[in-house]
Amino acid sequence: MLNHRFTKLVLPVMLAVIVVLSACSNKGGSEPSASPTGTTDSSPSPSASAAAPESNDDGLFNVSDFNNIKTNEGEAIAGGTLNYGLVSDTPFAGTLNFNFYSGQPDVEVLGWFDEPLLTWDASYVYTNDGAATYEVSEDGRTFTFTIRDNVNWQDGTPLTAEDWEFAHEVIGHPDYDGPRYDGGMINVQGMAEYHDGKADKISGIEVLSDKQLRITYIESNPSLITGGIWSYPLAKHIFKDIPVKEMSASAAVRQKPVGIGPFKVESIVPGESVVFVKNPDYWRGEPKLDKVVLRVVNPSNVVQEIKTGGVDIVGSFPVDQFPDNAGLSNVEWLGAVDRAYTYIGFKLGTWDAAANKVKPNPDAKMSDVNLRKAMWMAVDNDAVGKQFYNGLRWNATTLIPPSHPEYHDASNPGITYDPEAAKKLLDDAGYKLNGDFRTKPDGSELTITFISMTGSEIAEPLSRYYVQAWKEIGLNVQLEMIEFNAFYNRVGDTGEDDPSVDVYQAAWGVGIDVDPAGLYGREAIYNFSRYASDENDRLLAEGLSEKAFDKEYRLKVYKEWQELMVQEVPVFPTLYRAKVVPVNNRVHNYYIGDGTDMYVYNIAVNADKAIAAK
Template sequence: MLGNTKKKIVSILFIAFVLVLSACTSGKSTPTAQETPATSESVKESGKFPKATTNTAAAITGGTMNYGLISDTPFEGILNPVFYNGSPDADVLQFFYPSLFAIDENFDVKDGGAANISFSNDNKTVNVKIDDKLNWSDGNPVTAEDYAFAFEVIGNKDYDGVRYDTSFMNIVGMEDYHAGKAKTISGIKVVNDKEVQIDFKEADPSVKSGLWSYPLEKKVFGDIPVADMSSSDPVRKNPIGYGPFKIKAMVTGESVQFEANKDYFHGAPKLDGVNLKVVNPNVLIESLKKGDIDLASFPNSLYDGKNVPTNVEFLGRQELSYDYIGFKLGKFDKAKGESVMNPDAKMANKELRQAMGYALNNEQVGTQLYHGLRTPATSLIIPAFAQYHDDSIKGYNYDPEKAKQLLDQAGYVDKDGDGLREDPKGNKLTINYSAMSGDTISEARAQFYLQNWKDVGLNVQLLDGRLQEFNSFYDRIEKDDPDIDVYGAAWGTGSDISPAGLYGSKASFNYSRFVSEESDKLLAEGVSPKAFDMTYRKDIYNQWQQLMIDQAPVIPTLYRYEVQAVNKRIKNYDITYGGSYDVLSAIELTSETPVK
């Protein structure tokens, strides 16, 4: 996927529910009527959240909004879309380095953003025209050269980021450039100061929603070796963007002070500035009540419809993301740019993976920890992509008896009578599970899953005996740490339906390192010229969804409902998908101080 970059998402859980699942981890984890609360104020409630603030009071002039980045982990500080890896950094980027493109309700690019696109009759050529008024916050214009330069950096053999994938390879001349056989990308032409033409080998319907959408200022980065860019000052210390706000001061990992970009191409934002700070989820409710935070994503685990702050308004929408369990099946060969499966990997047995999926009681996790604001996931294409999500697929519903049957059939049986299964060769089997920290409930969720697996006779242990901090977790996953057998993570999908950027054999984000000729064929067909026919594309993606459930290299666990807490002094904030391009610049305040 080229445009809406995948974002790793930390699972944020809340301390108040530790005892709920801890009680379940002491023995069998089958839920009882006493353990499972009513859901009338959870799933049903989710559809009642408005998508825009209802504050109609008169706005003051200017003012500063306080934004809470909710995490127990500092943001890494890779503040450039070409290089960043994680969700916390994306939260910072949204204020000063947005996508060039506006999107409609179907997540396709529409006019009205910082750049517009047009297609040739055969859909193999795209012209990107940047708004004449769009400037970098250092005063230089955002040029066609800057946009083309981003492709040159990502396609460079020394690029150390994770954006280069099959979608970039579809650009004419990109593979020769990447291999060092050409000094330029023949399929990218600078038409004039503000317009770029991109030629593709094959027409790709994903370009309508997934075209790479971030320029890179050539005057700033042009003299920096590509291999050194991600650690350079313009990324880490003094990042520059073109959004409605610009960075005035920053304590990396902790806080950012933004000021209004008075030269923003759509006009100066209504606010004077934004103060962003990292807020631990354990103190979020108190921070909201005190008025320390005006706007923050509100963890599903905290919302019970009753004990929530009364000085905030809650907005909600279905989140473009899902939680999943992944199985390490090989390694990524950087020299070849592709995943290579290991037939002797501990998790290579498909029935073992399937059994681990059936062993998980995600219904109970979604209900008890997340109040129904997360629900069992059945497919790797989320329901928000309604045109392509196959709701006939049932996924891995909780079925411990089926899990046991699969394990028995595959030769994973308890041979020494200790209640734990050995592998088919009769050897002791210990599976290492890596999970991210969030707060103390993250531990409870991980332990609950460990108990689910123990209930079917599998000895699954938490890697290193503890949760992994966000940045360390993904560093070890990306480097294919041999100590990791299974991992629990999440993906933000972005707006592009194509899953090729996550699961293609050449995709560096394919963390399970699953390789399948059939999967690659279907993923290629999903972005082929034939796929401009939506019926054809839907059929292809239905086949792919079923294949991935059958093969189980990863198992989707939970779909998410996004809730945002907004202080009642905020006006004109709308999170509707396909709404205004200038969501953040339109925000106003109706009082000098937060409502408490």
């Protein structure tokens, strides 16, 4: 479930407001701007007024009161420069290639100059409106792709089917150090044999011509047409002479990245800023803007940057700062239900790099499900959403969020807030109080290390709330606040788990496909809790089985999976979230969220300079 409307998160995909990925997802979360739905190039206008939404009598806001499409004011000018703020308290990592990146900040950079070959509609099904079209065999296993003749790399080299094949070869190579080699990639026929060195070619991939590629999958499944195809090529003419193990650190990724999107990278200040210029050869048409300047903006400074017009747009605005700034005169506030959720994770094992899968540890400190359930019972996430976020984040119950309303089990309450029941559960499980804190059932000391990310002004207060809630039920939890990149290194995004970490707070941005195997499967490196069970394996497999083409059956499977995760609690969701973004009044054709027909190259401005607040 690691994808992105503008870019495909495979993963996860992650957001850096309090904690985040998205993972991806990778560490996924927010989009930089108008993203392809794969239907038409029209620019619909919102039906409601551009006035800022008002809070209810209780001071809470509701995301349904926001528009997600910017109201165009005045006439757009030719050209112009857009200033974009990447909100983060840490530099972006700078892994600027979809085949290698893992962090959400890098996605916000990537989305301006690169894109997938396939786009999708409002139901998240691949269409034939992208840079490539496709046909499917009757058995649903073989896809024939045709790349449009006018799709070129930004250095002028035509994009070919070999570039698409090459991306698969690099990801499947034993020396590949990125996160894309997962269950979906292994489903390509011959990929496992190629990865294991038993074949020098991936048998299921065939280049038919310069512009045609055929891929055969071992199993047909309903996820293939909703995010299960890797649709990011890799420029073979650039990377072919770079050893695979050196690619992710190469200049072709870090300093001079080349994509196929509407803007080209002109210059990079590593971790701080990127200047993009329009790509006049973009396959959809020449972009309306001349330039986009992206720079990192600290959450503590973001409001000032917006007020003065220092930035026109930010990718992710700290929603806790919205109520005090809802009336800004120079912006229109857009809002949408985010395909993301925040969660608390429990370390239950390690990553086995040799086997490329999770290695559960039955003796892990957090292995007792009673302890995990009690920690969920102890926190009042309904109150957190209201008090910290004024209703723009709200209590989460299951691991399929309401951004996928058909599959989200709204009837499942999760584990409800009940600290007294949590105390009793711990008592019954043998965690006895010894002074202020409980001991393990064997009588030894129990100290739990909890790590969370720095970010917005409330990142640490919120984390300390959780620590206090756990203290109230007798648990000695020690908090460490860590910046984004170091945080994910410790939880294991490189495959090396820090053994000192017991519990962590993070967030996932989920993809267009509902399949959660990319986050919770046995072979998913982003399964940071390192949870695995036979029942989890079974349900994840059933969700991708031939029987799952029957939507009712698939709904039933994922309802059972959501219940399993509530009972097993390898992680527990804390908050679903609204995405709220201020957009300067001079900006045209901008949107957030899903379900529109707008594209990035259509973004325009109606004046040379951003409008400042009065």
